[in-house]
Amino acid sequence: MTFYEKPLKSDVIYEGRILRVRRDTVELQNGKTAFREVVDHTGGVGILALTAGGAVPMVRQFRYPFMAETLEIPAGKLEQGEDPLDCAVRELNEETGFTAGRMISLGSLLPSPGYCAETLYIYLALELTPGRAHLDEDEFLNVEYYPLEELHKMCMSGQLVDAKTVLAVLKAESFLRENNLGELK
Numbered sequence: 001m002t003f004y005e006k007p008l009k010s011d012v013i014y015e016g017r018i019l020r021v022r023r024d025t026v027e028l029q030n031g032k033t034a035f036r037e038v039v040d041h042t043g044g045v046g047i048l049a050l051t052a053g054g055a056v057p058m059v060r061q062f063r064y065p066f067m068a069e070t071l072e073i074p075a076g077k078l079e080q081g082e083d084p085l086d087c088a089v090r091e092l093n094e095e096t097g098f099t100a101g102r103m104i105s106l107g108s109l110l111p112s113p114g115y116c117a118e119t120l121y122i123y124l125a126l127e128l129t130p131g132r133a134h135l136d137e138d139e140f141l142n143v144e145y146y147p148l149e150e151l152h153k154m155c156m157s158g159q160l161v162d163a164k165t166v167l168a169v170l171k172a173e174s175f176l177r178e179n180n181l182g183e184l185k
Helices: 084-096 148-157 163-178
Strands: 006-015 019-027 033-041 044-049 055-063 068-072 075-077 099-109 120-129 142-147
Touching (some): 068 163, 084 120, 099 163, 142 148, 148 163
Parallel strands (some): 044 120
Antiparallel strands (some): 006 019, 055 068
């Protein structure tokens, strides 16, 4: 059976700098109508970088919706029409100062497909060259370094709760293992 919902009408409720919220009327498979509230977002990237010494640069920053600091991989928002790889290169450099000799796609994820039309693209950055970070005017963060193995334990214990970070850690470990790059730093 193929599942579907046919859009009938869309009303924009809010349009901001980062996202748009709309209320859509849809026709269901059984012919009845229903409403769907959707948050539109251009999407973003997350980068798990691995230094020559085997450390992963992580960013600690305040996240207003949760009124708490989080520990995350470097990440950022895609500009309209921007290639995810270009965004990943830019964001890694802006937040950590690193440039990567190799950027490997680890796929994408849908953070919350029940209401949010956002796709996040995840990259593994290798062969890093250090440089100076240059944060946006409204961006405040600290870069901290962790071994990948420790980050895995933090994911499994619930210390790391950011979805893109948890996924990136697990996918990076799997990629490195499957490609016999376990010793690659």
